[in-house]
Amino acid sequence: MREFFHPDLDGIKVEQILYALSDPIRLTIVKRLYKSGEQSCAVFEDLGKKSNLSHHYRTLRECGLIHIRRDGRHSYMTLRQEEMNQRFSGLLLSIVKAK
């Protein structure tokens, strides 16, 4: 099975990150990943329909915020927290801590 494409963060613009996180569901996913580390995509099914969630995962992956790996029939997500912090210092932390 084909692996997911993950962009190099050097070419990512901050506007893409801000757009991705301006959606409440995507922000919730990122906050949960920040708190819990790697998660199966299945744990986010309380947040919406599978097709909508797939779109959100893709948006988060394509802007460089998350990494998705396949394992058999399941997919697992992690935040690309360290790389994000190197690229946009302090940004992710200030967003996930915002109330």
Added chain:
Amino acid sequence: MREFFHPDLDGIKVEQILYALSDPIRLTIVKRLYKSGEQSCAVFEDLGKKSNLSHHYRTLRECGLIHIRRDGRHSYMTLRQEEMNQRFSGLLLSIVKAK
């Protein structure tokens, strides 16, 4: 002449701020205000058509990022930097510093 409405930041959600700043023109306006303090709206005319800019100013004002005051026929904008920092610690700085 009617004064502009400015929201109380207590009710503002971080998603609204992120959405406002996910647009490259709005982000440029905010970066310039961060650097230069109060500016006449006229100084941003290099960024686009007047009607489009009015829309951007409104979006920035309604999410609480900027304050607009009228003075005769002109309008002047400032970033609500201190309030923003109290409400979303570190957020604005990490965004305007992002490259």
